[in-house]
Amino acid sequence: MWERDEIEHERSLNDDFVTLELDESLSVGQSPFENFLIEGDNFDALRYLHIAYKGRVKCIYIDPPYNTGNKDFVFNDTFVEKDDGYRHSKWLEYMYRRLLLAKDLLADDGVIFVSIDDIENAHLALLMDQVFPGMRVGTFVWRRRSGANDSKDWFLSVDHEYVLCYANKDFTFAGTTKNLSSYSNPDGDDRGDWDSGDLNKAHNFKQRPEAFYPLHNPATDVYYACDPGSVWRFATKARLFNGKKIRTKPIEQMIEEKRVLWPNDDQFVIYQSVAEIEAAIRDGSAPKNLQMYLSMNDLKQQVANGQAPERLLSYIEPLDAWVGRKIGYGKPRYKRFAKELKRIEQPVSTWVLPSSMKKTDLEALDLSEVTTFEVGFTSEGTKLLSQILSNKDFAYPKPMSLIKALVGQATDSESGHIVMDFFAGSGTTGHAVLALNDEDNGNRSFVLVSSTEANKDEPAKNVCRDITAKRLRAAVEGYSYRAKTKTNKVGGLGGEFAYMRANRIPRETLAIDIRHDQIWFVLQQMHANSISPFKNETPIQILEGDEIGHDILYVPQLNQEAIDALRTRFDTTLKPCIVYSWQPGVVRQRFNESQMKVEKIPDYLIERFGRVDL
Template identity: 40%
Template sequence: MSSYEDLSREQLIQLLKKRDRTKKLGLVWERDEIEADNAIDANFVAATIIPELSDRPAPWRNMVIEGDNFDALRWLRMTLAGKVKCIYIDPPYNTGNKDWVYNDHYVEKEDRYRHSMWLDFLYQRLRIARDLLSSDGLILVSISDEQRAKLEMLMDEVFPGMRIGTFVWRTKDSSNDADRNLSSVHEHVLAYGNSDFSFLGFELDDAKYRHDDGDGRGKYSLDPITKAHDYTERENTYYPILDPQSGWWYPCNPDSVWRFATKEKVKEGQKLRSQTIEDLISDRRIHFSASDYVIYDTIDDLLSAIDNRVGPVDGNGRQLLRRGLPDLEFWVGKKIGLGRPSKKAYWNEKGATIKPVSSFVLGTKEAKVENFHELVSEKQGKATGIVTELFGKRVFQNPKPVSLLKSLISASVPNDGLILDFFAGSGTTAHAVMELNAEDGGTRRFILVSSTEATSDEPDKNLCQDITAERIRRLNKSEDPKFAELAAEFAYLRCEGIEFEDLDHDLRPAQVWTALEVLHDLPLTHYCAGPWQEHTTDELTLIFADRVNSDLIEHLKEIARERVNAFVYAWAPGQITQQIGQALDVRSVREELIGRFRQ
């Protein structure tokens, strides 16, 4: 394509007109004007296990990663692309009150590019996170009401066609805009999922199916047979119903007519979407609830009852017979049932017994979440109290409630799923996973990513080490009955960047081994210096050959003879294949890791 300098004035005008015609609909921010992250593949990222900061003996199924989450996400994309079932994040809300650090400094409220910096900061991370999700994976993002619209448009761009909806939860009970008499003390959780994702839902409670006629059809509930139209809007479904067993008549509510048609008013050739009321009565699917009736011998008796507000009423006490309604004379001399008919809905005829997840998170004092029939959450103040109790002092502002995360995770992740939080903060996500596993015996795993948040003003600050990971350590050793059953071993990892041209010299064998174990979905182990490292399970054998010698070759030949499902990685794989041929899957460390990193 030629440069702009080569174009004539007319060509430039046509180019500008075309650009004006093709402006995209969506979110625009001043990306060229701000300090952006480096390119995704500007350098290589390695992760090192820090044994003294890890908790409980290896092997470790869970991870806490210290570092800029942009770097951590790049490392995770290399090792876990397409394997994460659920990502939950609570990113900074961009309030301007030093709530986030960008490139080693706090973004100030007066910064003219504050909103664009925030959008670009999230954009860079979300587009990597997208690649981590499994085909049935989900990302959940907490956000304040003030920033929800911008974030949702950004996520529409990063996750096209993946929007599911929004959860709303109440954070506290006070007003935050007294001048306008508004209590907007709620936040949102945006949900975006891949094509195969569906919320698990909850088993429906069959408690309301308490009726049984003993006729072999089983238990049923009583469902209303009215709909929200008045008799002037739906005159064809405004009619009286006769109970053939008792001979009692039931008037239609003039404000909410019947849901089903009557044969008396069906026109010839008219197609119906459901059975008529006569068919339902004949099939004994209508329940008539009246235990008594009233009768009016004359029209004057009926009108007097109407004027004195006595007679048949609906469930809200509103009169069903009123002056001005058509055919009032019909009711003279009829036995009028003092009750309402309902439809029998049989439990064993339900097409599905799974209750959809509600978009509203219920706030309760106790936040009972054991059965997860609803998404429930304590208020944010309760969450702050839990963290303060664990640490003996207030160490983190506004952590999310454990009950909120438990509800969201239980509704979206099977009990063996992998959950990632790359804005881990106080570690609530890990706490929620630990409680869920303790309650149902699940094997859910977590990966938390947290930065140090060190700045020139606080060079020694380390949020990840001193709060995120420390919370899990304290839960692991707590003797408090509330936490005594909680346990989760984890490896503490630290990220570092390496220039691609320096990989052969600076990438350490221990870092390779950690990446390979995660790549093959194995719990992490210590690296022991030697010619090779091996991790064997019932499903596979993983070998990293740092150096090739005759003992390794003989060992590999034995593995080949036993037809073990094995993966062998080496700096120079040709040294192995020359001696064992194609008997095993032998791969190049450099090509495999760099290839995946740059995908």
């Protein structure tokens, strides 16, 4: 817990209602707009977004201020300095309000990614555990730069950052499709293609004594000693005590189903006495796994010292039990059938690797069983943004490859997933969404929130307008940049976005000050995740329900013209509809339609508006 009681809260601001207004001059493309760039404080924007997006957002990515003390973080309109005694508490309070609102926006299969560095990583993880209880997925670690940059007096180069990941219960990463080329059916098995799997697992006989037993091939009568450093993967029926249940089949059933792959040559040896076995172990000619029998006295001492379980001694057969047996030298394996794979995708690794790594280096890491993100350094983001803006006015943007990798794994191309970033900065997340859609013909949409970052020293500063919007426009339409003596042209990715501004309205004057176009915007976002401009010339606004199953009608003023328009609508279609009106009682009285639902404005919006219990 942080010093919340000592921090001045924005209570009055929390009571204000928030609306959005459309700036068509800064918007790009044609309506209806499905992507949104919102200029304003993200605390305001998140409360507004509660009205339309609660429980609907598939993926949130944010790159919040890291609280370095270098004027990167504003709290209650003032920069927080390094020597501020409440510096960390103010940052936590700032993040807490916003994360609490963001949590409710996530869909049942939604996920949130948060970039952070070492300064606040530990604090943020604890805070997110509190805000998102039971939702921690993991932490990605990525290398943000190459080369060295020793830090202060410690001669330490801090080259990494983190991405914390929390998700609702139905979320899963997409992974990548496993390479099934190793699966085949050389023996014509009726069960289909199979691959040879390791019959041992990464536990030693002290850790899994029940899985330490000799394996017998009934067809050849050959026995195989268990590796004490890597016991068998499957349990034996002989050691399932007290009705113990296991998740996999016992080894006896695996043998019966002919799923154990015995060594082809089945080379074996037979010893006629214990002395002969001991001599073979000493000269190295005995099967390797028998060597442990020469150190039994050491094992007994470990049991006496509590370093190994006592029952292990009863599980190890005496050496004379191996006299007269056919003892195999090979290593049995087992059949893994392709049809029994739980998933045909490889899981995602928390290692984020530099895309500059050589192929030989990647192969040396042996990451064949996982999906790894291979992304650029921060310099990649800086280079791309400077090409678009022809300047370096925005410091340290994240590489687009990082955000593309995360969003690409969290969303798909067909489901119309909504991606949100309420610390949008230069707009990398929106750019990444457009790039993904261009690559896979996807229909993802984005909602970005970016502030002006104006302050007393730079009152005219507007990052949202001059950097975020400019970048997104370039991404949509294409851009040119100069490299040495050559001008390069980059084609547009297509798409569109609406540029909108967040405005506060005091609750007590809401009914007077809220505009009809602002109401119509939020109703469209609620029902269709898109907006078209308000039509002043029509008495009622209508959103056709081809995608949503019913029509949405907004009645700004219930005059005779509006009543006539409603009557015409009801006379020409029986399609169900929701009517939003300032006078719902009159609408119900005038039109007793069974397929009509009526909601009161602005009360309905107020009920859905986001608030934080400060």
